[in-house]
Amino acid sequence: MPALPPRRILSIWLAELAMDRWRMLYNPPPLGEVAAPQGADGGGSAASPPPTCLRQATSPKEGGSESPLVLIADSAHGPRITAANLAGYAAGAQAGMMLADARALCPQVATAPADPAGDLLFLEQLALWAQRWGPWSALDPPDGLVVDVTGVAHLYGGEAALLEDARRRLAARGLAARLAIAPTAGAAWALAHFGDGAAIMQAVDSLDHLPVAALRLDPATLLVLRRLGLKRIGELSGVARDALARRFRTIRAPAANPLIRLDQLCGRVPEPLLPVVAAEVPLVQRRLLEPIRHRSLLDRVVDDLCADMARLLESKAVGARRLELGLWKVDGEVVVRALEMAMASRDPAHIARLFAHRLDNIDAGFGIELARLRAPWTEPLALSQRDLEAAAEAHGTSLPACIDRLTARLGQGAVRRPLPRASHLPERAQVWGEPLSGAPSTSVDGLRHRPTPPPGHPEHTIPLGGRVGEWAGAASSREAGKERPLKLLDRAEPIAVLYASPDGLPRRFRWRGEVHEITRAEGPERIAPEWWRERGTVRLRDYYRIEDGQGRRYWIYRAGLPDDGRGGVPEWFLQGLCG
């Protein structure tokens, strides 16, 4: 069996991402004057703070003449510095410092707001762009990228040439970057942050000389290690591993456990990375020559959009589950209407009809000039033959279409189906689920043969409707004497017992202002509270099925026993109406 080639991971650290972005946005370099590729940095001492070597990597045009600038973000105690330019660092500003302190050091420091969300978005775009060097890439927030370059380097003429290419292209975009290629993501990260700026690590190389901060640990753990006197990665392996394992045995998070990080660095523990995948959202739009203000025209536009979208979806062999219709108005407002469907669909008439319910309360104002339809959530849907019958109208709608129409008008939670749940309490024994969640169930006979779930698992919910068992009293048969009522009131209603027989069952009671005389009764069926879920003071219930003199059947219960010590005289409630 041929051995897999060793993994090669390229780590890119954009050490001054925020500052570089600010420079790109507000101070773009003139064309032709982009930075020339820099030679390898001198590489400061390994334990020194990282930005020192980077300052040489920035473009040469900003020398010492540039005025100090810091990017600030608001915090609870006032503005705090998140990044600074070269002159800012030289003037004494540090990331994490309060702006007031920096002003005390250097009164003429200029400020600009930081944009972490924009930085992250930029990083995502950059991750896609970085796939030019490898088949997949992942984010390493807040300012790093990871690219898998296994088996790719020969296309560039070797790994050194690949690094050179990456460095040149990143520099051409005005980004200061430090790069490294290593067999694992952890090692590549360590070398990118603490190596010489363009490091290539072979599997036999050792990283023992790097500081422990290269293990991607959080500050508290770093402090612990420093107090223990462990400064370099090599010293970690010098200590007996058992001692370290004992100290960190309760810590599961990798960022707080140096042993896990060390294993990830050496490749002894796999480290899953989430690759960035570009997803294209199907989108159609209509620019309108003349702003429309009337509903009939809008309906026609929506019809056209739906037809376009159906063609687009058909070409991708998908169907839409969620659709968003955006209407741009002349006065600068945007109205968005979203729609979710029970099953993937690309029937234009169906979609247009669903949207028609949502367009009733749109204020067109001075008119709508642009309509756009997106399908952010799609699912595969095979191509199907078009319904050729002209009389399709007479054949009715399908069930998913019917449910979509009902949901569009009545709201999201209006159409549901009852599903069994493993609970003894009657009102908890049924939950309401999605109308089409359960597949059409197979056999009802299977219910009886299913063993009941162990009572030690109170939250064990039976997933699908019908196919799997109803449990406890739910799988009742008439013989078992555990028949359940046809309908359950939302809240059990108290009844006033007017006359009770000696065994405790009422003979006559009043409910909703009318007196009922009980002629037949069956019970009690005692249902104890679910002690693993409820408080200890909840009382048990004794259920009776009763029939009054006119044949009306109810399901009543007594909450508690007279001497159970959990309250006063037990009360009676009517909970269900039998058929």
Add this chain to the structure above:
Amino acid sequence: MTVPTPLSAFARRKPLSPLWAAPSQAAAARWRPGLPDGALHGEVFASSREGGGAAFALALALDRLHAARPDPAADMPDERPWLWVQDAAAVRLTGRPYRPGLPPQLRHRLIHVMASKPEDALFALEEALRCRDLAFVIGEVAGNPRVLDFTASRRLSLTAERHGVPLWLVRIDARRDLGSARMRWEARAAPSQPLRWNAQAPGVPAWHAELFRARAHPPGEWVLEGGAELVSRPLSVGAKGLGLMA
């Protein structure tokens, strides 16, 4: 045949006769459980103090499902879902359907629609009747809402007959207003027969049902028992007396 099958209603072979027209002698057969072709739109008037109205409507629906001749080519049991539409007042008065209490063959097929207003309930009923995948539809509307007039009722009748989906509309605490339902029932609970093994327990549910208007049948009264299938019990004096009292 004067019973409007879906096809005949669709093709309009026969002009619709007015409601008060006496049924022809061939159609004047007394209704009994298990008739193969029942009406597609029925109304059941019932009180809010009992669950009997909905239970009786369900029993009628099951009776129709049983009586329908099975398709000889089909080897699968009927597993189509069915819809239960309730408006908010009906839920408040008589509660929601409870899955463990439903007939076992219908439990897993229920889709419940909760409409806040009677208009929405009528919309849901009409949309459901247009759906070809449903076995039947049960509606529950409380009182006599203004929107449920003769026109709305007739819309429901025509839709049901056009698409062949049966509808039973339970009217809770309602007057007998104008309506175009093909069979209109008044139902209330009837004392059950004692069980053989436990005479003290409530028995098989029974209803006293009065058919006060029907197109194909003369009016009449029945005591119906809904066990495994709907059976008719002789109208006892006791039940009649109670009925007069109520």
